[in-house]
Amino acid sequence: MTQSQAAPDTLYEATGRDDIVLPFQIDPYGVRGRLIRLGTVAETVIGRHGYPDAVGAMLGETMALAACLAGSLKYEGVFTLQTTSDGPIKTLMADITSGGAIRAYANFNADAVADLTPSDVAARSVPRLMGGGYIAFTVDQGDDTDRYQGIVQLEGHTLSECTHAYFRNSEQLDAGILLACQKGKDGWRAGALMLQRLPYQRDLPGNPTEEDYDDGWHTAMTLLSSGTAVELLDQDLSPDRLLYRLFHGEGVRAYPAQAVSATCRCSSGRVERVLKSLSDEELRDLKQDDPDVSVTCEFCKTVYRYDEDQLAELRNAD
Numbered sequence: 670m671t672q673s674q675a676a677p678d679t680l681y682e683a684t685g686r687d688d689i690v691l692p693f694q695i696d697p698y699g700v701r702g703r704l705i706r707l708g709t710v711a712e713t714v715i716g717r718h719g720y721p722d723a724v725g726a727m728l729g730e731t732m733a734l735a736a737c738l739a740g741s742l743k744y745e746g747v748f749t750l751q752t753t754s755d756g757p758i759k760t761l762m763a764d765i766t767s768g769g770a771i772r773a774y775a776n777f778n779a780d781a782v783a784d785l786t787p788s789d790v791a792a793r794s795v796p797r798l799m800g801g802g803y804i805a806f807t808v809d810q811g812d813d814t815d816r817y818q819g820i821v822q823l824e825g826h827t828l829s830e831c832t833h834a835y836f837r838n839s840e841q842l843d844a845g846i847l848l849a850c851q852k853g854k855d856g857w858r859a860g861a862l863m864l865q866r867l868p869y870q871r872d873l874p875g876n877p878t879e880e881d882y883d884d885g886w887h888t889a890m891t892l893l894s895s896g897t898a899v900e901l902l903d904q905d906l907s908p909d910r911l912l913y914r915l916f917h918g919e920g921v922r923a924y925p926a927q928a929v930s931a932t933c934r935c936s937s938g939r940v941e942r943v944l945k946s947l948s949d950e951e952l953r954d955l956k957q958d959d960p961d962v963s964v965t966c967e968f969c970k971t972v973y974r975y976d977e978d979q980l981a982e983l984r985n986a987d
């Protein structure tokens with residue numbers, strides 16, 4: 670893999686400043702990281718649902734978190750992050766393919782969300798916005814492979830804090846994360862910055878001792894926590910310049926950025942396979958009093974509609 674010094678404004682012209690996952694490394698302390706910037710993608714996904722700001726902000730953070738965590742795994746398939754909780758926001762769901770196609774939706778109680786105070790919303794308070802529940806992480810690599818699943822209770826004031834609880838309980842992952850999402854003049858923007866510690870090795874560049882290595886990690890984590898939501902979301906601060914600003918003293922190196930797109934995976938083929946597999950009774954429930962069947966994708970709001978003739982043809986086909 671080609672590597673280059675994360676000097677300001679030189680690297681990402683081809684990929685752009687937004688809608689990217691930018692992997693980086695801090696030598697010599699074996700710290701790996703990823704910076705996520707979602708601009709048009711956040712606006713496309715959140716904007717199409719027309720959610721209240723409290724829900725949009727939490728969904729944007731969920732998307733940025735999904736992109737961040739997916740980047741720490743080696744997989745070919747779909748990474749899904751889903752929260753389930755008993756407060757005003759019931760579900761936050763985001764998934765991302767290994768090719769960078771991301772989509773998301775939320776379920777919530779509109780009256781309860783409308784009753785939230787501006788300060789709870791501004792604080793992105795998990796106890797107030799979401800209540801008690803859990804976050805589930807799933808990797809689906811296709812029908813013939815195992816689904817990996819991790820679950821963590823929603824214990825923390827923010828989604829970042831809840832994720833730290835997951836990292837603490839996970840033996841493989843010593844990590845820290847910063848999340849942000851905000852609606853600005855050009856629409857929704859979301860961002861994430863994650864650091865992940867690699868195991869100590871004797872032959873690292875610069876030959877650090879184990880103690881140096883620990884110190885380097887703690888320094889990097891302190892620098893991470895000095896990053897702000899404003900910096901994470903600032904359109905005028907390029908991703909490489911942000912990395913340089915935070916970590917230049919530690920020797921940060923960036924890898925080529927990967928693009929992320931707001932792409933749904935629903936299709937008429939998938940919908941038709943489901944309609945074909947339903948029992949007559951299930952199909953009646955779906956139709957209710959309407960002779961036609963319409964199926965709306967929860968992620969992208971596309972409506973798939975079939976009249977009686979089309980349904981009969983579909984269900985009688987081999």
Ligand SMILES: [Zn+2]
Pocket residue numbers: 933934935966967968969970971
């Ligand atoms: Zn869809």
